[in-house]
Amino acid sequence: MGVKSRSPIVRRSTIRCKHTCLPAARGLQSAFGATFRPPAAMNAPRPERPKAQKAQNHRTGTPRMARKVILDVDPGIDDALAVVLALFDPELDVVAVTATGGNVSPQQATLNVQTIVELLDPPRLPRLGAATSETPADDGRLLHGADGLGNANFPVAVLHNMHPADKVLCDEVRTAPEEITIISSGPLTNIARALQRDSNFAATVGRLIMVGGAVDGPGNITPGAEFNIYSDPLSARTVFRSRMTKTLLPLDVTGQLVMTFDWLDLLPSESTRVGALLRRILPFAFRAHRQALGLEGIYINDALGVVAAAHPELFETREMAGDVETQGELTAGATVFDRRQVRQWRPNVDVAVSMDVAAVKDCILRTLGEAAKAG
Numbered sequence: 001m002g003v004k005s006r007s008p009i010v011r012r013s014t015i016r017c018k019h020t021c022l023p024a025a026r027g028l029q030s031a032f033g034a035t036f037r038p039p040a041a042m043n044a045p046r047p048e049r050p051k052a053q054k055a056q057n058h059r060t061g062t063p064r065m066a067r068k069v070i071l072d073v074d075p076g077i078d079d080a081l082a083v084v085l086a087l088f089d090p091e092l093d094v095v096a097v098t099a100t101g102g103n104v105s106p107q108q109a110t111l112n113v114q115t116i117v118e119l120l121d122p123p124r125l126p127r128l129g130a131a132t133s134e135t136p137a138d139d140g141r142l143l144h145g146a147d148g149l150g151n152a153n154f155p156v157a158v159l160h161n162m163h164p165a166d167k168v169l170c171d172e173v174r175t176a177p178e179e180i181t182i183i184s185s186g187p188l189t190n191i192a193r194a195l196q197r198d199s200n201f202a203a204t205v206g207r208l209i210m211v212g213g214a215v216d217g218p219g220n221i222t223p224g225a226e227f228n229i230y231s232d233p234l235s236a237r238t239v240f241r242s243r244m245t246k247t248l249l250p251l252d253v254t255g256q257l258v259m260t261f262d263w264l265d266l267l268p269s270e271s272t273r274v275g276a277l278l279r280r281i282l283p284f285a286f287r288a289h290r291q292a293l294g295l296e297g298i299y300i301n302d303a304l305g306v307v308a309a310a311h312p313e314l315f316e317t318r319e320m321a322g323d324v325e326t327q328g329e330l331t332a333g334a335t336v337f338d339r340r341q342v343r344q345w346r347p348n349v350d351v352a353v354s355m356d357v358a359a360v361k362d363c364i365l366r367t368l369g370e371a372a373k374a375g
């Protein structure tokens with residue numbers, strides 16, 4: 001039986017989507033934005049950030065504050081797409097991008113974060129955080145290439161003064177309590193470390209959006225587990241059990257959107273920085289998905305975490321009680337939800353159960369168009 005018919009707690013559609021430019025947006029109301037507060041920053045030197053980045057309300061034309069976000073990523077081709085979208089979506093103000101091991105080693109992930117941000121050269125540079133965790137048990141090089149970015153082997157000068165990711169997370173959240181949304185699109189190692197580093201972290205994060213896990217469908221790295229959770233199940237359990245306000249974007253939902261070959265014609269041209277990056281790395285992903293999965297297209301799960309932060313109305317969520325299996329011989333890294341008739345676990349996570357696929361695609365392409373305007 002599907003999730004929808006079992007839980008009494010469903011946030012139903014009651015509002016019109018504010019993005020009237022999205023023909024398919026039907027106004028799904030979401031729990032993502034429930035605790036978002038209007039925003040009000042890097043330890044390492046970076047250009048001065050304007051007091052408030054303003055986004056435009058598409059319906060009223062009224063300027064409003066952009067939402068502060070931190071991306072915690074393990075690039076990864078779809079992580080790279082996520083960073084692109086976040087840096088150029090006017091709804092978001094990216095205060096930091098932190099690296100974690102996962103698809104690639106911590107060292108490579110750190111290099112990739114730096115590479116992506118340098119190649120894109122956004123108007124305001126986010127603070128960067130280095131991955132310090134050990135290499136996970138598995139990796140995603142089959143789908144992402146030996147360097148995580150489609151074997152593009154972009155040249156980059158290694159920075160030696162980057163702070164550890166968990167320190168950057170704690171610093172930024174302390175600077176803007178309850179205002180920052182963290183988008184995690186890799187193993188949850190850094191988030192668990194931040195919880196251990198600062199006892200106030202859980203209470204001061206605005207919301208954590210986790211791309212990972214599965215509710216009703218199969219895993220993608222083992223029959224029962226999704227890659228991000230499987231890579232560091234102990235950290236995932238720590239995060240699930242924390243009091244942090246959080247949302248899970250599981251495979252059940254992210255798997256609904258496949259980037260097909262025709263998207264390539266819609267990407268910004270190679271003469272733009274974003275076009276040059278994406279057109280260099282995406283073809284590898286298309287080849288790898290076809291060879292490894294028999295799929296004529298690619299999953300862009302991580303990018304959806306950014307869309308969920310910027311446009312929560314495009315997702316429907318349900319409050320659930322979830323945990324992570326850490327020891328199962330066949331099920332380590334599986335996400336487990338208490339859906340018994342009489343639930344005994346306390347609800348602790350808002351889980352995405354559906355999204356407006358067409359509107360999400362439209363959002364992604366529109367944001368890529370915005371990125372292309374930056375040259």
Ligand SMILES: [Ca+2]
Pocket residue numbers: 073074075076078079102103185186302
């Ligand atoms: Ca990822």
